[in-house]
Structures are given as structure tokens and as C-alpha cells.
Amino acid sequence: xxxxxxxxxxxxxxxxxxxxxxxxxxxxxxxxxxxxxxxxxxxxxxxxxxxxxxxxxxxxxxxxxxxxxxxxxxxxxxxxxxxxxxxxxxxxxxxxxxxxxxxxxxxxxxxxxxxxxxxxxxxxxxxxxxxxxxxxxxxxxxxxxxxxxxxxxxxxxxxxxxxxxxxxxxxxxxxxxxxxxxxxxxxxxxxxxxxxxxxxxxxxxxxxxxxxxxxxxxxxxxxxxxxxxxxxxxxxxxxxxxxxxxxxxxxxxxxxxxxxxxxxxxxxxxxxxxxxxxxxxxxxxxxxxxxxxxxxxxxxxxxxxxxxxxxxxxxxxxxxxxxxxxxxxxxx
Amino acid sequence: xxxxxxxxxxxxxxxxxxxxxxxxxxxxxxxxxxxxxxxxxxxxxxxxxxxxxxxxxxxxxxxxxxxxxxxxxxxxxxxxxxxxxxxxxxxxxxxxxxxxxxxxxxxxxxxxxxxxxxxxxxxxxxxxxxxxxxxxxxxxxxxxxxxxxxxxxxxxxxxxxxxxxxxxxxxxxxxxxxxxxxxxxxxxxxxxxxxxxxxxxxxxxxxxxxxxxxxxxxxxxxxxxxxxxxxxxxxxxxxxxxxxxxxxxxxxxxxxxxxxxxxxxxxxxxxxxxxxx
Amino acid sequence: xxxxxxxxxxxxxxxxxxxxxxxxxxxxxxxxxxxxxxxxxxxxxxxxxxxxxxxxxxxxxxxxxxxxxxxxxxxxxxxxxxxxxxxxxxxxxxxxxxxxxxxxxxxxxxxxxxxxxxxxxxxxxxxxxxxxxxxxxxxxxxxxxxxxxxxxxxxxxxxxxxxxxxxxxxxxxxxxxxxxxxxxxxxxxxxxxxxxxxxxxxxxxxxxxxxxxxxxxxxxxxxxxxxxxxxxxxxxxxxxxxxxxxxxxxxxxxxxxxxxxxxxxxxxxxxxxxxxxxxxxxxx
Numbered sequence: 001x002x003x004x005x006x007x008x009x010x011x012x013x014x015x016x017x018x019x020x021x022x023x024x025x026x027x028x029x030x031x032x033x034x035x036x037x038x039x040x041x042x043x044x045x046x047x048x049x050x051x052x053x054x055x056x057x058x059x060x061x062x063x064x065x066x067x068x069x070x071x072x073x074x075x076x077x078x079x080x081x082x083x084x085x086x087x088x089x090x091x092x093x094x095x096x097x098x099x100x101x102x103x104x105x106x107x108x109x110x111x112x113x114x115x116x117x118x119x120x121x122x123x124x125x126x127x128x129x130x131x132x133x134x135x136x137x138x139x140x141x142x143x144x145x146x147x148x149x150x151x152x153x154x155x156x157x158x159x160x161x162x163x164x165x166x167x168x169x170x171x172x173x174x175x176x177x178x179x180x181x182x183x184x185x186x187x188x189x190x191x192x193x194x195x196x197x198x199x200x201x202x203x204x205x206x207x208x209x210x211x212x213x214x215x216x217x218x219x220x221x222x223x224x225x226x227x228x229x230x231x232x233x234x235x236x237x238x239x240x241x242x243x244x245x246x247x248x249x250x251x252x253x254x255x256x257x258x259x260x261x262x263x264x265x266x267x268x269x270x271x272x273x274x275x276x277x278x279x280x281x282x283x284x285x286x287x288x289x290x291x292x293x294x295x296x297x298x299x300x301x302x303x304x305x306x307x308x309x310x311x312x313x314x315x316x317x318x319x320x321x322x323x324x325x326x327x328x329x330x331x332x
Numbered sequence: 333x334x335x336x337x338x339x340x341x342x343x344x345x346x347x348x349x350x351x352x353x354x355x356x357x358x359x360x361x362x363x364x365x366x367x368x369x370x371x372x373x374x375x376x377x378x379x380x381x382x383x384x385x386x387x388x389x390x391x392x393x394x395x396x397x398x399x400x401x402x403x404x405x406x407x408x409x410x411x412x413x414x415x416x417x418x419x420x421x422x423x424x425x426x427x428x429x430x431x432x433x434x435x436x437x438x439x440x441x442x443x444x445x446x447x448x449x450x451x452x453x454x455x456x457x458x459x460x461x462x463x464x465x466x467x468x469x470x471x472x473x474x475x476x477x478x479x480x481x482x483x484x485x486x487x488x489x490x491x492x493x494x495x496x497x498x499x500x501x502x503x504x505x506x507x508x509x510x511x512x513x514x515x516x517x518x519x520x521x522x523x524x525x526x527x528x529x530x531x532x533x534x535x536x537x538x539x540x541x542x543x544x545x546x547x548x549x550x551x552x553x554x555x556x557x558x559x560x561x562x563x564x565x566x567x568x569x570x571x572x573x574x575x576x577x578x579x580x581x582x583x584x585x586x587x588x589x590x591x592x593x594x595x596x597x598x599x600x601x602x603x604x605x606x607x608x609x
Numbered sequence: 610x611x612x613x614x615x616x617x618x619x620x621x622x623x624x625x626x627x628x629x630x631x632x633x634x635x636x637x638x639x640x641x642x643x644x645x646x647x648x649x650x651x652x653x654x655x656x657x658x659x660x661x662x663x664x665x666x667x668x669x670x671x672x673x674x675x676x677x678x679x680x681x682x683x684x685x686x687x688x689x690x691x692x693x694x695x696x697x698x699x700x701x702x703x704x705x706x707x708x709x710x711x712x713x714x715x716x717x718x719x720x721x722x723x724x725x726x727x728x729x730x731x732x733x734x735x736x737x738x739x740x741x742x743x744x745x746x747x748x749x750x751x752x753x754x755x756x757x758x759x760x761x762x763x764x765x766x767x768x769x770x771x772x773x774x775x776x777x778x779x780x781x782x783x784x785x786x787x788x789x790x791x792x793x794x795x796x797x798x799x800x801x802x803x804x805x806x807x808x809x810x811x812x813x814x815x816x817x818x819x820x821x822x823x824x825x826x827x828x829x830x831x832x833x834x835x836x837x838x839x840x841x842x843x844x845x846x847x848x849x850x851x852x853x854x855x856x857x858x859x860x861x862x863x864x865x866x867x868x869x870x871x872x873x874x875x876x877x878x879x880x881x882x883x884x885x886x887x888x889x890x891x892x893x
Contacts, residue, residue: 051343051787071343071790078791084784088806088888098792101802153792344786345796350699354711357692361764362717365729368739372732411638418635422628430636432879436643438818439871439878441825443845444864447852448646451653451861458645483642515623544722547827547845551852564724568832571728576737583725594720598713 001062002027003048003157003189008057010043010213017043018054019213025191025206030183032200033193035210036236041193042161044210048191049159050074061156074157077150077188081162083142085134091145092130095120098153120148123182140171147179151186160192164199176203197237201225209233228252231326241296243320248328253320255284255299261317262308268317271296276310278302285310287318366587373584376577384581393563400474400562401542404481405489409535412489413527419490420497434491437484442547449480450551472554477562480548485538492534496527496604529604533597540593544586650868653861665851665862673839674847674863677755681762681830681843682823686770688763689819690812693770698804701778702786712775718767727761727832753835758843761829766822770815777811778804810885817881821874825867 003025010018018040025031033041046052048059050071058067066074085094095117099108108116121127124144134142143163150158163179164172180203183190194200200207201221208218209232217229228234234252243251261268271287274295278284283305287296298318310316373381384390418424419431437445453460453470463470470476500523508518546564553560561569563586570579623631655662665671696715700708718726732738734751744751751757785807789799805812827845834841836850844867851860 049791051791071787072793072795074791076791078788080784080788082784084788086785086788086803086806097789097794097802101789101792101794101798149788149792343790344702344783344799345790346698346800347703347705350695351703351705354692354696354699357688357695358711358714361760361767362714365733365764366717366721368733369725369729372739411635411642414631415635415639418631421623422632424632428879430639432875433639433643435875435878436647436871439821439825439874440647441827441845441848441864441867441871443827443848444650444825444867444871445646447848447860447864448649448653451857452645452649458649459641483646486642540720544725545828546722546724546831551849564722564828567724567728571731571832576732576735579728580732583728586722586725590720590722590725594713594716 001156001189002060003191004058004060005044005048006058006060008044008047008054008059010040010047010052010054016213018047021057021213021215023208023215023218025189027189028187029205030180030190030192030203031206031208032204033191033208033210034195034197034200034236035216036195038212039210040213041195041210045159045161045191045193048157049076049078051078075153075155077147077153077155077158079143079146079150079158079160079163081165083134083146085142085146085149087134089134090130091121091126091132091134091137092117094134094145095149095152097149116152117148120152123151123186124148138171139167140175143167143175147182151188155188158188158190160190162194163192164194164196172199179203201237209236211236228324231330234324234326239297241294241298243293243323245325249325250328251320251323251325253323255297257320257322258298258300259319259321260285260298260300260304260308261319263317265317265319268319270315270317273310273312273314273316275312276305278305283310285316287316290315369580369583369587373580376581380577381581384578385585389557389561390563390566390582392558393561393566396474396477396560397543397563400477401481401485401539401545404478404485404542405535405539407478407482408485408489408538409531412486412534412538413493413531415486416490416493416497420494435487437487442484442545443551445483446480446548446551449476449483449548453479453552471552472556472560474560476552476554477549477560480552481538481542481545484545484548485542488537488541489531489534492537493527493530496530500526529600533600533604536593536597536600540590540597543593544590647868647872650861650864653857654865656861657858661858662862662865665859666866668859670839670842671844671847671859671863674842674844675866677758677840677842678824678844680755681759682820684759685762685766685823686816686820689766689770690816692767693772693774693812693815696771697774697778697808698800700775701781702783715768715771715775718764723765723826723828724832726764727829730757730760730764730833752833753837753841755841757833758830758841761833762823762826765826765829766819769819769822770812773811773815773818774808777808781807810881810888814878814881814885817874817877821871824870 004023006022008018008021009016021040021044033044035041043052047054050059050066050069054067058065060066061074086097089097096113099113099116102108117130118127121130124147126141126144126148129137129141129145134145137145147160164175167175176199192204201224204221206218207221207224209216209224211232217224217233219227224233225237228237231240231250231252234240239255241253241255243253245251259265259268264270270290272290274286274288276283276285281302283300283302285298285300285305287298289296296318308316376384415434419427419434450457450471452458453463453476455461455464455469455471457471460470468475470479504522504526505518508522509515513521544564546562546568549562550565553562553565555561555565563582567579567582567586570576570582622628696711700712721729731752733740734744734757735741736745736752738752751760785803786799789803794802825845826843827849830843831846831849834843834846836842836846838850842850844863848860848864848867851857851863
């Protein structure tokens with residue numbers, strides 16, 4: 001079932017949180033809403049869930065207009081940024097909650113609930129923790145409990161608000177791969193909000209980049225990264241070196257899209273080293289072009305940085321390998 | 333995440349019901365009766381009103397109520413600070429029990445405190461005997477009123493200062509000490525200024541409570557017009573003499589004073605809460 | 610508000626004589642101000658032995674007073690608990706204009722002298738009051754009767770429970786309630802299964818404080834009661850009447866019941882504080 005938002009608008013006083021946003025989230029895909037703070041991504045997620053009402057526009061679940069359907073009846077699973085686990089219930093009771101509050105005619109029997117919760121606990125690999133209280137669990141496990149709780153009601157759509165935002169770096173990357181595998185297993189249409197570019201590119205099938213209440217671009221991670229539709233997307237996805245070119249337009253180059261030479265090379269420009277350091281296997285060099293442009297950041301591998309004997313003050317020659325040109329109008 | 337506080341939370345039900353009930357109940361129990369009092373006072377003739385609230389007996393009761401409350405609040409300021417300090421900073425056997433006992437004046441009915449204090453400070457009582465020998469009359473004098481108000485006001489001061497002292501950054505004191513400040517200087521220049529707004533708030537709360545206090549005072553005060561008659565008692569006296577107009581006039585003055593005090597205390601609290609955050 | 614008890618802070622320690630002196634001074638002060646009155650109540654109550662003590666407690670008028678006090682306190686707790694839950698739900702879970710004014714208005718009864726609290730009802734419902742003539746014509750009696758006592762008690766204990774619950778609910782936010790709704794819970798299910806269990810310690814704490822004040826209220830009740838023996842006399846008023854009749858043993862015997870109640874209140878309060886801390890359900 002596709003999830004579609006159509007011409008969604010949302011204002012808080014004079015502030016426009018979302019301005020005419022339309023997008024189709026494809027069935028069975030894992031989509032990322034990516035953008036900086038205040039770009040409206042969480043608001044959009046909450047509107048899809050029914051936790052917030054749009055001032056205008058529609059939310060469609062398949063062909064059905066769900067805009068006026070109460071959050072309670074939308075059949076979505078929502079994982080909150082800080083998990084929002086019921087703090088006075090055990091892990092088991094948390095997961096069973098959605099089943100227990102069903103109307104009597106639809107409520108599964110006790111043993112069915114037990115079976116289902118146990119199956120979900122196994123799915124999120126926490127089957128031995130059913131009796132614990134949420135406060136006894138580390139963040140990563142709470143996150144998985146929240147996910148199991150959301151899945152218990154067999155949602156048509158799974159929504160996750162900054163699912164890894166509150167976790168340590170190493171737990172984050174582990175959980176992120178686990179979510180990807182889980183999604184491949186259950187295939188429920190999912191949307192998650194993140195401000196972390198790496199996270200969006202690594203986990204999702206589709207990336208929707210948002211800025212200032214608008215969708216800047218959407219597409220597969222490769223499409224978005226390789227062909228940023230706007231200077232904003234380009235800059236947001238990574239460091240950009242900007243060259244002014246004739247005709248008022250600009251050339252954007254990623255730090256890793258330069259060839260770096262120790263000696264003069266045809267077509268390469270000369271630049272003086274302002275500083276250099278290695279980050280893991282990468283060598284990062286700050287350069288000041290001799291023609292007087294803005295300072296540049298260039299990345300190469302550590303070995304070639306070493307073999308070129310890069311030190312402060314040395315002159316290097318660089319040549320863009322790939323670039324993207326934007327007109328001045330697009331940059332505003 | 334950037335999000336405006338208003339306009340969200342529409343999903344959670346019960347806003348109309350809960351706010352409606354709150355306003356209804358607040359209106360019924362608090363607002364309408366208080367408004368009725370002001371309405372009733374508007375029926376009074378202005379010159380009569382002024383004559384009532386400015387009569388020598390009433391003025392004497394203001395002086396006594398305010399004077400004794402202020403004195404008691406200041407005593408509580410000193411000992412309340414010390415009590416909070418000792419409870420937060422020092423460990424000694426029974427600290428938890430002493431800490432719990434500080435709330436006794438909140439829990440003990442004022443009438444009980446009143447008759448107990450009267451017994452202790454009467455000329456035959458434990459303290460009264462001893463005080464009589466050095467020529468101090470405690471019960472049935474302004475001093476007795478002050479003692480009763482010290483009792484009821486103490487927890488206000490301690491409980492206002494305590495959380496501020498607990499929150500006070502220990503590093504602040506360590507830094508001061510490491511910079512060579514003496515312990516005395518550290519306390520007067522670092523600790524005391526941080527606690528001062530809370531101390532003033534606590535004293536103001538104790539004072540406000542003291543001005544309106546009745547139960548604990550009425551037994552120990554002796555209730556002599558012009559000498560040991562507090563304002564709340566005067567209201568009751570007027571009422572018992574079927575002088576409703578007089579009682580209303582004095583009550584309105586007290587209401588206005590307590591609202592002003594409440595406002596001041598709220599401003600004080602907002603001030604130091606802002607600074608703490 | 611429920612207080613947590615952080616561990617002692619001992620990073621910069623004062624010399625032993627300062628500590629010892631300060632502790633001794635505080636204990637002396639608290640002993641004089643707090644402990645001595647408490648002891649005095651029991652000593653005076655038992656001055657003429659246990660028989661006189663029990664006789665005073667078994668007096669029918671005293672028992673009537675106990676009944677009335679229990680009734681007034683029960684009603685005050687129920688009304689103010691329902692109000693506290695409603696008010697804290699509206700104030701903590703929603704944002705609306707005038708919210709801060711509402712919070713201040715709830716605190717209003719704390720600022721009013723107990724005597725004035727009683728008087729406002731006399732001025733509203735009494736013979737000379739705004740509604741007095743109408744009530745009299747229709748045969749309703751509020752002042753110098755049980756309804757007046759209940760009203761005055763409700764007024765003076767009005768903010769106790771709301772004040773505990775508002776900051777607590779505010780600190781807990783709305784995520785759990787939103788979670789429950791998305792999972793399909795209706796309003797009642799959300800309140801009973803999610804919100805109420807989270808605030809139960811704060812609610813209990815507020816009820817304990819409200820109850821203690823309701824049972825002990827003197828000034829406000831004194832104004833509206835009329836001191837009719839066996840009918841409109843609460844326990845504190847009974848203490849006053851016995852005391853003013855120079856029946857000191859009986860007065861202190863009845864007072865000792867209230868003192869025991871106060872001690873029980875303090876113990877319960879500490880237990881609830883401890884439980885709330887253990888469960889991590891303290892505001893702030």
C-alpha cells in the first residue's frame with residue numbers, strides 16, 4: 001500500500017512548518033525523511049501518523065483518504081524518539097498493550113497474546129527480557145522493545161522518529177543494520193526521520209531530503225547522493241568546495257572528487273597546504289588556491305598523502321574529477 | 333527538534349471535559365465566594381469602611397499581626413537556613429527522622445499546636461516557669477504569638493531553601509576553595525548569594541502564613557483588645573457580634589494584602605527559578 | 610511537591626567543631642520548637658492516667674466530632690482529587706491561553722487566611738449573605754451546618770492535590786499518552802492504564818497532605834460551624850471547646866488523636882517519597 005501526502009501545509013502562527021508538501025512513499029519500502037532541525041520532517045511524520053492535523057492537504061493510505069481519520073484508527077506503528085515506553089509496565093506488558101486495548105470482539109485470547117508477544121520478542125532478539133522494566137534496559141534494547149510494541153498491532157505503516165538519535169555511536173550503527181535486515185524480513189512500509197546523512201544513505205531504499213518545510217529531492221540513496229538536485233542537497237549531504245565560474249554559476253566539488261598531484265600537472269590548479277591530518281584511512285588536506293579563491297578541503301588516501309610528503313606550506317596541484325554545476329538562481 | 337508547544341497534542345482526548353470541569357469547580361469553590369466578598373464590601377459606605385479598617389483597635393491588630401509575623405519570619409530565616417544547611421550538608425544519626433519532623437507544623441492541626449504551646453509557655457509550663465524567673469512573660473503576650481508563628485512558619489523556610497542548597501554546584505565551592513578563599517569567605521561570597529533569593533522567598537511565605545494564622549495563635553495570645561488581639565481573631569469577634577459589615581471590611585483588607593503578598597512571592601519565585609535554570 | 614533525597618554532599622567539609630556546633634544548635638532549636646509541643650500533648654493527655662484518657666476519647670460528643678471530621682475529610686479528598694486530576698490533565702497535557710493565570714488561581718486558597726476562607730462562605734450563604742435569604746426561604750441550611758463545614762474544608766485544601774500533580778504530569782510529557790492512542794487505546798484506557806499508574810505516587814502524596822489539612826483545619830471551620838455540640842463540631846473544634854471549659858485532660862486526649870494522625874501523616878509521606886524515588890517518579 002502506497003502512502004501519499006498531497007499538498008500538505010502546516011503553520012504555527014507565522015511560522016510555516018510545511019509548505020505544500022507532496023510525496024508518494026512506495027509500498028514495502030523503507031524511506032528516510034532527511035533534513036536539518038526545523039525542516040519539518042518530524043511534523044510531516046506526525047501528520048502521517050495523525051498525531052497532528054495538517055492545515056491543508058490530504059494523507060492517503062492506498063486509495064483511502066485518511067486525513068480525517070483519528071490516530072487511534074489509522075493502523076500505524078509509531079516509534080518515538082525517546083521510545084515512550086510505558087514506564088510502569090514490563091517489557092512484555094508494553095508489547096501486549098496494543099492487543100489488550102482492542103475492543104472485546106477483536107481482542108485475541110490471553111494465550112494468543114502471549115504467543116504473539118513471545119514471537120515479537122524473538123523477532124527483536126530480546127526473548128529473555130519479557131519480565132524486565134523498561135528502566136532496567138539500555139537504550140538500544142528499549143528501542144527494540146518500542147519497535148516490537150509498534151509491530152504488535154500489525155500496522156499498515158511503520159513510522160520512526162529519529163530512531164537512533166538517542167543512542168551511542170557504536171550501538172547506533174549496529175542497530176541501523178539490524179533495522180535494515182528486519183525490514184527486509186517483514187517488508188512493512190516504513191518511514192523514518194533522521195538528520196544523519198550516513199544513516200539515511202545506509203539504511204533506506206528511498207531518501208526524501210527536506211529543507212525549510214519543503215521537499216528538496218527524493219530518490220534512491222545513490223541518486224540523491226550522486227545527483228543532488230539543488231545546492232542545498234549537495235551541501236547537506238557532504239562537504240562542498242565551491243568554485244565560481246564564468247556566467248555567474250558555481251561548480252560544486254566533493255573533497256574526495258579531486259586528483260591530487262605533488263608536481264605540476266596539466267589542467268590542475270596550484271594550491272598551498274594550510275594544514276593536513278589523517279582521519280582513519282583518509283588523508284584530509286586544507287588548501288588555499290594560489291589564484292586567490294576560497295580555501296578548499298580535499299580528501300585523498302593516507303598513503304598517497306604520505307608519499308607526497310604533504311606538510312604545511314607545500315604547494316600541491318589539484319584537479320576536480322567530478323563536479324556539479326548550479327546556476328546562481330538555484331543557489332538562493 | 334524545533335516544535336512549537338501550542339497546537340500539538342490534539343490527539344490526546346479530554347481537553348474540553350478536563351478544562352471545563354476545572355473552570356467550573358474553580359469558579360464554584362474559589363472565584364464566586366471571593367467575588368461575593370468583594371461584592372458585599374462594595375455595599376459598605378466608604379466613610380464607614382474607612383472608619384472600621386482604620387479604627388485604633390483594628391490598627392493595633394495590624395501592627396501586632398504584621399510585627400509578630402515579621403519577627404517570627406526573620407527568626408525562621410536564621411534558624412531555617414541553619415536547619416536546611418545541616419540537613420543537606422552534614423550527616424548525623426537520625427538525620428532522616430529530623431528531616432521528616434520538619435514537616436510537623438504542616439501535619440499537626442494548628443489548634444493542637446496552639447494548646448500545646450500555651451501549656452508549655454504558661455507560667456506553670458516547662459518553659460514558662462523558667463522564663464518567669466528571668467522576668468519574661470511568654471504566653472498571653474506578643475512574644476507568645478511570635479513563638480506560635482515560629483512553629484507554623486518554620487517548614488516554609490526550610491523547604492524553600494533545601495532544594496536550592498541541594499542543587500548548588502559543589503564544584504563552585506571547590507573552585508572557590510582552590511582559589512584560596514577561606515571557608516568563611518566561600519560561604520559568605522559564594523554559597524549565601526546563591527541561596528539568598530530562596531531564603532527571601534521562604535521568609536515571605538512564612539510571613540504570609542503568619543499574617544493569616546489563627547488556630548495556633550488564638551490560645552497563646554490571650555486575646556486582649558489593643559494588646560494581644562490579632563487581625564483574624566478580630567474578624568471572628570466582629571462576626572460573633574453580628575457586625576458582618578465590619579468583619580467584611582477587615583477581611584477585604586486582609587484579602588488584598590494576601591493577594592499582594594502572593595503576587596510578590598510569585599515574582600520572587602519566578603526570579604530565582606529563572607536564575608536556577 | 611514530592612522531594613527526592615540526594616546523597617549528602619561532602620566535597621568541601623567543615624571542621625568538626627563547626628559541624629558539631631551547628632548540628633547541636635539545630636537539634637536544640639527543633640527540640641524546643643517542634644518536639645516539645647508534641648511531647649506536651651501526650652503528657653497532658655495522660656496526666657490523670659489511662660482511664661481518664663480513654664474516657665475522654667469514648668465520650669459520645671467526641672465520637673460525633675470524629676464522624677464529622679472523617680466525613681468532611683473524605684469529601685474534601687474526593688472532590689479535590691477529582692479536581693486535581695482534571696486540572697492537571699488540562700494544564701499539563703495541553704497548551705491554551707490563560708494557562709499560567711489558571712495555575713496561579715488554583716494556588717489562591719493558600720494565600721487566604723483560614724478565617725477569611727470561612728468568612729467568604731458566610732458572606733455567600735449566611736443569613737446576611739448574598740444567597741442567604743433565598744436559601745432560608747427554601748429551607749436550605751449551609752452555614753452553621755454540615756455543608757458549610759465541608760465547603761470550608763474543601764476550600765482550604767483546594768490546591769493540595771492539583772499542586773502535586775501538575776508539575777509531575779508536566780515532567781512526564783505526552784509521549785506515553787500519544788503512544789497509547791496510536792496503539793489503539795481510547796481516552797479512558799489511556800488514562801487508566803497509562804497516565805494514572807504513572808502519577809499514582811504523586812496522587813497519593815497529595816491525598817495524604819490534603820487529608821491531614823482537612824482533618825486538622827480549625828480557623829475556616831470555626832467560622833462556619835456555629836459550634837453546635839454533636840452536630841457541627843469537628844475534632845479540632847471539640848479540642849477548643851474542651852480546652853475553653855478547662856477540661857484540659859479531655860482536650861489533650863482528643864488533641865493526641867490528631868497528633869498521632871500527624872505522625873502517621875509524616876511516616877506515610879516519607880514512605881511515599883521513598884517509593885516514588887525508587888520508582889523514579891519524582892517531578893523534576
